[in-house]
Amino acid sequence: MGKLFSAHGAARWLLVFAGWVVLGRVDAIDLAAGLVISALAAALSLHLLPPVRLNPRAMTAYAARFCAGSLRAGWDVAWRVAARPPLVNPGVLTVPCAVPQGLARDAFKALASLQPGTLPLAGEGPDLRVHCLDITAPVAAMLDADATAFRAMADAPRHG
Incomplete structure (x- = not known):
């Protein structure tokens, strides 16, 4: 989970969460669930696909x-x-x-x-x-x- 709090991890977390918000509802419980699920998805993606420096x-x-x-x-x-x-x-x-x-x-x-x-x-x-x-x-x-x-x-x- 340490990678999740890096710049790449935070960016992925934010992107996954933005996708969650776009595809779902924005009630308080949905946003809370989205934050947790987005964090897990971002952590898994960092494990499966290491960060890439983009130009x-x-x-x-x-x-x-x-x-x-x-x-x-x-x-x-x-x-x-x-x-x-x-x-x-x-x-x-x-x-x-x-x-x-x-x-x-x-x-x-x-x-x-x-x-x-x-x-x-x-x-x-x-x-x-x-x-x-x-x-x-x-x-x-x-x-x-x-x-x-x-x-x-x-x-x-x-x-x-």
Whole structure:
């Protein structure tokens, strides 16, 4: 429980409690229960997932890159499927991935799956299998740039 009273622990406790308040009622008994349950959840999360130093400037840059890329890709997908005949060439590509395997890779794949036109698939190893709407598009370059920006957020080590 000692980690719970660190800066990381307090931040997690506050975030879990904020989620409790957003999802539940705000009666006195509910808030009291939320404080206790949030503390237990934060303590467990600190045990299962150690604190990570995040770079706020890199997080902001990644968020801007993600939003701009999502809008650009959304328009591209809409244009491709609205064209007659549709301008799609779907397939699965195997591309190198600079994000190390584990939780960081899983988080990167989750964020990459939100980008229109690409869907990271399950797989092991240093490469990433990606289903994409057009295999002739520069998917590998886009994912490499995204991985570099993602790694900068937590100063994650490069794989390989």
